[in-house]
Amino acid sequence: MSETRQAERRQLSEAMVSRHAGMLQSYLTALLGSPLLAEDLVQDVFVRVIQKLDTFDPEKGCFPVWLRTIARNMAFNSMRAKKREVLIDAQELAGIEDVFNAMDEIDEAEVWDQKVAVLRDCMSSLSDPMSDTCRLFYFNKKKTAEIAESLCVTQALVLKRLERARGCLRTCMEDKLQLEHVS
Amino acid sequence: MSVKASNSRERGRERAMHGLLYAYYKQQKPALNMPSARQHRQRTRAS
Numbered sequence: 001m002s003e004t005r006q007a008e009r010r011q012l013s014e015a016m017v018s019r020h021a022g023m024l025q026s027y028l029t030a031l032l033g034s035p036l037l038a039e040d041l042v043q044d045v046f047v048r049v050i051q052k053l054d055t056f057d058p059e060k061g062c063f064p065v066w067l068r069t070i071a072r073n074m075a076f077n078s079m080r081a082k083k084r085e086v087l088i089d090a091q092e093l094a095g096i097e098d099v100f101n102a103m104d105e106i107d108e109a110e111v112w113d114q115k116v117a118v119l120r121d122c123m124s125s126l127s128d129p130m131s132d133t134c135r136l137f138y139f140n141k142k143k144t145a146e147i148a149e150s151l152c153v154t155q156a157l158v159l160k161r162l163e164r165a166r167g168c169l170r171t172c173m174e175d176k177l178q179l180e181h182v183s
Numbered sequence: 184m185s186v187k188a189s190n191s192r193e194r195g196r197e198r199a200m201h202g203l204l205y206a207y208y209k210q211q212k213p214a215l216n217m218p219s220a221r222q223h224r225q226r227t228r229a230s
Contacts, residue, residue: 025202026202026203027202029205030199030201035205038202088195091195092191094192094195095194095196096199097195099203116203119204120207135208139208163197166200167193170193170197182193
């Protein structure tokens with residue numbers, strides 16, 4: 001490969017990583033349940049994507065979807081290699097794809113961080129207990145047992161609040177992203 | 184769509200929220216010692 005071609009490829013790769021790393025991290029976290037597992041995989045995904053860049057055909061679909069397909073396959077293979085399973089059925093996977101495909105379509109925001117900011121309005125729909133629990137779990141990275149102790153509630157209640165918060169946010173985001181409610 | 188399938192799809196969308204929530208709070212990182220929702224409302228009312 002000529003030096004010019006290598007430089008172009010490197011520039012394209014850097015632009016791609018910068019533009020899609022956040023989305024990929026969120027997607028893999030949704031798939032695997034753990035941001036740490038997701039983080040381990042993101043770099044490997046980009047290495048693979050750069051190797052396969054010439055195989056991307058824009059007529060067959062858009063780039064983020066292609067990227068997520070590669071990421072999904074690598075996630076499943078990675079878990080299989082560790083003798084672990086990603087517990088997800090086809091409909092659950094479709095649900096994850098619904099949200100990420102809709103996020104791709106947000107015209108007003110090109111950068112992933114701007115797209116995620118759409119969540120801000122929905123956060124205000126959460127009750128104080130749900131909001132505080134989310135903050136402790138997602139921002140302070142506390143374990144559910146620690147949260148239970150600090151809030152003087154049971155661990156079961158902490159898990160229920162997190163589940164309800166995700167349910168409220170799902171409903172709100174379905175409206176914002178104009179996703180058909182599933183019934 | 185059956186009830187079971189629609190519940191599964193909802194669960195999938197909620198898993199997506201799990202991924203988005205990490206990204207959302209990661210953006211808040213520079214703000215150290217985030218107030219609780221109640222503290223935030225009290226401060227907003229006071230100002």
